[in-house]
Amino acid sequence: MKTFQHPALAKAESVLEMLPWLIRHRGQIAVIKFGGNAMVDDELKAAFAHDIVFLHHAGLKPVVVHGGGPQISAELDRRGLVSEFRAGLRVTTPEAMDVVRMVLAGQVQRELVGLLNQHGPLAVGLTGEDAHTITASRHWPEIDGELVDIGRVGEITGVDTGAIEALLADGRIPVISSIAHSQDDGHVYNVNADTAAAALAAALGAQTLMFLTDVEGLYADWPNSREVIGQLTAGRLEKMLPGLAGGMVPKMAGCLHAVRNGVDDARVIDGRIQHAVLLEMFTDEGFGTVVVPDEEEGTP
Numbered sequence: 001m002k003t004f005q006h007p008a009l010a011k012a013e014s015v016l017e018m019l020p021w022l023i024r025h026r027g028q029i030a031v032i033k034f035g036g037n038a039m040v041d042d043e044l045k046a047a048f049a050h051d052i053v054f055l056h057h058a059g060l061k062p063v064v065v066h067g068g069g070p071q072i073s074a075e076l077d078r079r080g081l082v083s084e085f086r087a088g089l090r091v092t093t094p095e096a097m098d099v100v101r102m103v104l105a106g107q108v109q110r111e112l113v114g115l116l117n118q119h120g121p122l123a124v125g126l127t128g129e130d131a132h133t134i135t136a137s138r139h140w141p142e143i144d145g146e147l148v149d150i151g152r153v154g155e156i157t158g159v160d161t162g163a164i165e166a167l168l169a170d171g172r173i174p175v176i177s178s179i180a181h182s183q184d185d186g187h188v189y190n191v192n193a194d195t196a197a198a199a200l201a202a203a204l205g206a207q208t209l210m211f212l213t214d215v216e217g218l219y220a221d222w223p224n225s226r227e228v229i230g231q232l233t234a235g236r237l238e239k240m241l242p243g244l245a246g247g248m249v250p251k252m253a254g255c256l257h258a259v260r261n262g263v264d265d266a267r268v269i270d271g272r273i274q275h276a277v278l279l280e281m282f283t284d285e286g287f288g289t290v291v292v293p294d295e296e297e298g299t300p
């Protein structure tokens, strides 16, 4: 008997191509950090939300951590306040902290929760303050041999995954803002969102940590070349870290922390590409930079 090929056969084939990835990722926790610089436009943000909802329905447990650096800077600017960064971290006065909290928890997080919930009652937003999810103490970075005061910037001292795990068990998608509570002094602290995502990924026992940013991945010789490093081991990354600069420092330090603390792989991918998360998780077209534990050198 002759088989009949439906005109839409190619569609069935592309659905089937996902099968090995669906089997591989089922039940996995994926922490996905959406950088403020990757939130380029409404279409891209909507595509990101769609991808996260797809992961959820594909049987993964996505946890979204979001940034918002440029959005905070814009609001500070609107209020006539300056944005100063030291050692890659925003100098955060108590007045600026109010703006950080308002922009991250009140604007960026709300927008992402709203976009996710267009697909059903899925997303619940929280900040690190809620249920002591992230606790911190005041961070004093060392610059030129001296400890420098950069205000209400927190160094993570603890992660309590209870609230996130309860949400995951309830079939929700947690969306987390990188703000922490301090048990030392009762203040609220501004935490770099990359650092928060990495700490959460390790504490949750996530399989994957993914950073969506505004470059293709880690460039080997930035800013001189645009050659992306496809894969690197924790050991190689550790040697490279002191030579890195700018926004890549917390991302790559976060990748290292994650894979050294039980996360299978940590990725930096180009969040400006529509459906970057889906392409990375469910196709062979891996792009960006993946960091793997030392023993996995050579594994795709």
Ligand SMILES: Nc1ncnc2c1ncn2[C@@H]1O[C@H](COP(=O)(O)OP(=O)(O)O)[C@@H](O)[C@H]1O
Residues within 6 Å of the ligand: 034, 035, 036, 037, 038, 067, 068, 069, 194, 212, 213, 214, 215, 217, 218, 219, 220, 221, 222, 244, 245, 246, 247, 248, 249
């Ligand atoms: N080696 C490198 N490879 C790629 N980008 C780098 C590198 N070193 C520094 N950068 C900078 O890091 C930026 C990404 O970090 P950041 O601005 O904090 O983004 P996000 O908002 O996504 O966290 C890039 O736009 C680039 O300017």
Ligand SMILES: CC(=O)N[C@@H](CCC(=O)OP(=O)(O)O)C(=O)O
Residues within 6 Å of the ligand: 034, 035, 036, 037, 066, 067, 068, 069, 070, 072, 088, 089, 090, 100, 153, 154, 178, 190, 191, 192, 193, 194
């Ligand atoms: C201490 C510190 O610098 N906190 C960051 C928090 C937001 C963030 O990290 O956002 P991106 O991921 O978009 O850069 C800030 O105030 O900009």
